[in-house]
Amino acid sequence: MEFSQYDINALMYVTNRPELVFTEGQGMWLTDHQGKRYLDYLQGWAVNCLGHSPQCIQDALAVQAKKLINPSPAFYNEPSVALASLLTDNSCFDRVFFTNSGAEANEGAIKLARKWGKKNPNAKGENRFEVITFKHSFHGRTLATMSASGKPGWDTLYAPQVPGFPKADLNDLASVEKLLNEHTVAVMLEPVQGEGGVLPATREFMQGLRELTKRHDILLIVDEVQTGMGRTGELFAYQLSNVVPDIMTLGKGIGGGVPLAALLCREEIACFEAGDQGGTYNGNPLMTAVGVAIIEALLADGFMQAVRDRGAYLSTELKKLSAKHGLGTERGEGLLRALDLDSEIGPKIVDMARDMGPVGLLLNSPRPNLLRFMPALNVSTEEIDQMITMLSDILASIKG
Template sequence: MEFSQYPVNALLYITNRPELVFTEGDGMWLTDHNGKRYLDYLQGWAVNCLGHSPKCIQDALAAQSKKLINPSPAFYNEPSIALAALLTENSCFDRVFFANSGAEANESAIKLARKWGKLNQSAAGENRYEIITFDHSFHGRTLATMSASGKAGWDTIYAPQVPGFFKATLNDIASVEKLITGKTVAVMLEPVQGEAGVLPATRAFMQALRALTKKHNILLITDEVQTGMGRCGELFAYQLSGIEPDIMTLGKGIGGGVPLAAMLCREEIACFEPGDQGGTYNGNPLMAAVGLAVAQALLAPGFMQSVKDKGEYLSKALLKLTAQHGLAGERGDGLLRALKLGSDIGPQIVEKARDMGPVGLLLNSPRPDLLRFMPALNVTIEEIDQMIAMLSDVLAQLKK
């Protein structure tokens, strides 16, 4: 195709992509092959928590690449030790396993829970391996994490599914309790269901879920691939409810744009033995050095308060937009928010916003009746105002 000097059909077709190639990124902005700039409210689907190409990541990559890139996970390396220590010091967890993607981290959580269930059988002597997840949830694209997910249609794409996953209803504690059997080992959920349209678990539900799992001696796993690393206004979203899970997974924001993920657990759950889990690139110093730089930036004095403040500002701005254009409201936590459109115009908005000129706006519509906003956590108030003004223009055009 003419928009690229290379034959793009060499790439496997897995999604519909617009005919543009991004060549540069800086903070909240991307630039394409024609020099057009775009205000980016996707940020790699909540990946670039500090925006595109932040200096701290550039510096970490440059410095670490001159020292050591990959000695193999059979040996310790300094950045992974330092990052693990920082994560455990600032959470309720004791142990960290590093991976390359959120799906891989969730696979690790599933494996750890099943291993723990085998070692902690039910009163009747049953192996405990069943995990309760939730309708509309999203846990990844491996066979096991797709089976764990409650995304419509995923039960048939690569059938048969991996057995042992049962779906409850978010914010309905009775729906969870009725699924618990002697074979249940864990409940796994996203504190905010991102792909489902930014559906938060209520504080009361999270607290009831923690109480229920303790009552039945089953594990609570929080999938914080999207909600973790400051996205929801606390370093980890479980902290919003004042609870302590047994296992947590991280991805996306932990690497700030590079392939990095993690599975964290409490000491008494850490039952892997040598050979049970691993990975060629897991915990390599190049990625871990970036994760350390990102975590240090998020933990800097005042940073998390600024995320809360800007989350509130964005919420109020979206409510004003709702009133102005007769929309259906907004929801979310921190800087993970959704605008409820009231009709299925999301895909139209995404296309019109991207193609508007001279500056484009990149938006996400995970469901046709809403937009999801995942800006960099250091987005400015001016960039929020600019997005709202641009989106308002698009909405006005659609009314004509």
């Protein structure tokens, strides 16, 4: 089937898309409308933690769809209770609120922090509401989460911004201290800034930030929409630094491809009252049944060690590739990695990789001078080798 046979005009334009339609996916592979296969190192931007259409998701959807899809969030349902228990049993948190997207979870985290600030005012009895965030951060596309984000240009895109989000510099504790005032209620950060270029917070910075926030009686919020659910080699990235945050958000990998996210907090922070928070589809059993299947897969014996091993292997191979072609630094945590390029050739590499034949390669360039790699957590070493070979051929072609 030719692309021209698809009527795409009913879709609202929000981004440039290539002229292909994906029709099937399995593991690390996608197939388009003409039968061409692509090795996928985007995986929905770190969403498909077990790859495309894993059997456990197929089974969970099929079984749950026959039982109960949406009784309304006014009632308890079995899968949401089960998933909440799995999350709290395997983290430092006590309470869970399910949402449909990472942005919605982050919006909820901001609401919860501000609610907590009202109940715990400053020494003068004044409201605390400011949340310190970081330059180059990404927290979502709602008005509040865009305002919280440090993505360049977003401060004017839908101006005026929601106030109350001063920006510090990642891994610079002094820059955070300078922003503290009587209205500060929390500090919010990604343990690894994914959209910012895969920039990890150092262990020392995370520990220093936890000590600083405790000393000033303010909350520490970790946005683990991209880093959570095994992506960094631990179930949650905060565990890499041995800190105990107050609030955490999850998305992407928690649903393995279906719309599911979560807001978690410790018991003493859980101050929402009836009517403060909600959502029509929040915690519906169809999605949370998938979440149960996903976390059970991640908790299986040996799975997380395999993620660490494959992350180390990918890191090593990217460093070899960089040395071979005179590129820049490789960095990241687990299977969230980036490679600095020697010039702004990222978009060109993405296009060439996708269009090469007979097999294509799907890559991501969040900035024109780097590539980001977000494979399924069960990617094989053979699929890593295949990607490295394909990328090496493209780089050789570009460099002549």
